[in-house]
Amino acid sequence: MTEQIFQPREMEAFEEDSRWFYKNVAFLRKKNLTGKFVAIKNKEIIASDSNLDVLIKFVERKKENPSYLVIEFVYPEGTVVLL
């Protein structure tokens, strides 16, 4: 099995991408990403798919470690998640 080499990332970059995601959810819905998982790096969507496994495999093929990336689900507008 070949060992995958991933680029390391800092927490600050992750926090920036998280902030970008929460501020741009409406924009992402307009881009037809509702109901999909999105992977974000440096305030850009680098992958999206409704199936998380597929998205993670795609991200890994790009030599990115999904553990360091913001990967979030774009809930449909009006969805309320009660905890």
Add this chain to the structure above:
Amino acid sequence: MRIPISVDFFAGGLRPMVALSLRSKEPHIFGFINAIVDTGSPSTILGSADVQKMRISQIQMQKLIGAEKEVNLGGAQMKTRSLPEAELKIKDKIVKIPVQVPIKIINGVPPPTIIGVDFLLAGKLKFFFDPSSREAYLETSD
């Protein structure tokens, strides 16, 4: 010392959201995650999307300890087991607690990662949340 937390609109409402790193030595797990601070939850629970993104394998899952626990959260019913010594780091504050990891979703949509009261207790943290001014923070006693 105050640790600021962002207040963001997420899944239907304003939530105190925190970015943190999770590290465990055995099983070896590391990743960055976003979590909702939820004082209604006694336990800290990993979201299943975060379990997947941190690539926690079936072998690692077998190293989780304790009996399977049935948890109802956010309309989801799931079974969890404990990651015994998870190190959660927010800014410079490190808190070691057992974290519940979903091993099976029985019903419903799996919720996101939740930081529960156990985190506040172990870290001796106070939690302040003012949605009207969109201000939230954790306060350490030191």
